[in-house]
Amino acid sequence: MATITENEIRCEMMLRASVDKVWNALTTAEGWTGWFSYGVKGRFAEGEKLTLDFGPYGECFALVSTMNPKIEFAYQWHPGEDCPIDKYPASEMTTVKFTLESVSEGTKLTMVESGFANLPESRRLSAFNANSGGWDAELPKITKLVENDERQPKLPFDIFRERTFMVPIDKVWRAIATVEGLCGWFVTSIDGDLSVGSLSTFQFGKKSGSLKVVAREEPNLFAWKWHPGQVEGCNWDQYPESETTTVEFHLKEIEGGTELVVKEMGFDAIPESRRATSLGLNKQGWTICMDLIKAYVTDSK
Numbered sequence: 001m002a003t004i005t006e007n008e009i010r011c012e013m014m015l016r017a018s019v020d021k022v023w024n025a026l027t028t029a030e031g032w033t034g035w036f037s038y039g040v041k042g043r044f045a046e047g048e049k050l051t052l053d054f055g056p057y058g059e060c061f062a063l064v065s066t067m068n069p070k071i072e073f074a075y076q077w078h079p080g081e082d083c084p085i086d087k088y089p090a091s092e093m094t095t096v097k098f099t100l101e102s103v104s105e106g107t108k109l110t111m112v113e114s115g116f117a118n119l120p121e122s123r124r125l126s127a128f129n130a131n132s133g134g135w136d137a138e139l140p141k142i143t144k145l146v147e148n149d150e151r152q153p154k155l156p157f158d159i160f161r162e163r164t165f166m167v168p169i170d171k172v173w174r175a176i177a178t179v180e181g182l183c184g185w186f187v188t189s190i191d192g193d194l195s196v197g198s199l200s201t202f203q204f205g206k207k208s209g210s211l212k213v214v215a216r217e218e219p220n221l222f223a224w225k226w227h228p229g230q231v232e233g234c235n236w237d238q239y240p241e242s243e244t245t246t247v248e249f250h251l252k253e254i255e256g257g258t259e260l261v262v263k264e265m266g267f268d269a270i271p272e273s274r275r276a277t278s279l280g281l282n283k284q285g286w287t288i289c290m291d292l293i294k295a296y297v298t299d300s301k
Helices: 019-027 120-149 167-175 179-185 270-298
Strands: 006-017 039-041 049-053 059-068 070-077 096-104 106-113 157-166 190-192 199-202 207-217 221-226 245-255 257-264
Touching: 006 120, 019 070, 019 096, 019 106, 019 120, 039 207, 039 245, 049 106, 106 120, 106 167, 120 157, 157 245, 157 270, 167 179, 167 245, 167 270, 179 190, 257 270
Parallel strands: none
Antiparallel strands: 006 106, 039 049, 049 059, 059 070, 070 096, 096 106, 157 257, 190 199, 199 207, 207 221, 221 245, 245 257
């Protein structure tokens, strides 16, 4: 597990593998996709930009800053979820540095992500929490890869978004689980009461769609099923219910605020002819929605 301070995340690992093998896992596309992002485009070379595909978590980038063969590899990026290179100023990037040391047991690997003090306070905590949790989830995968040649599973057909809001949990609940709240940031109108088992019709401007509520556990869980990613909207009977995805909102009260996790699952049930389009539209859509929720819960009374 990573240790954290106010400005950095640090993890030291003992790997029963050679420095050559660990270096290959860190600095080649074949190695990288075996434990970290599901895809990577670009060259592992100083000054180059890598585009990282994290599947349900979105895309981000890495600017390679150091390539000291078999000793040190470092890059810079915007921490947090789904952050393209031009979303924030370059001065707000953090630096991720991997240091390798050959020892009798194999390789001592140290990972340090530093520079969170560069971020404005408005998103410093959410980015810090997202990356500390992210490294706790990702780094054990490199152990499996270099010690057991066990590669991470292929890209799943899910979407995952996470954000911390410095407002009470009941305020976030009202935003995502009431007609008034959803009409404040998500849709223009809803015909329905959002009770479990109910079918509600919503309006996006001139487009309409339907959702069926499948879980409501105030203030921690709200979930619905719908037909995803249709540019022109989609009513419930347009496709079979077996081809719906499930959207889940998970809320957890934390010190000073609320952690919100949004998951959309089940894209593997969508026919291949429209799966990629649906997944792509909703990946982009939920990224936008997290910003809309933030603005709504921050500005609304």
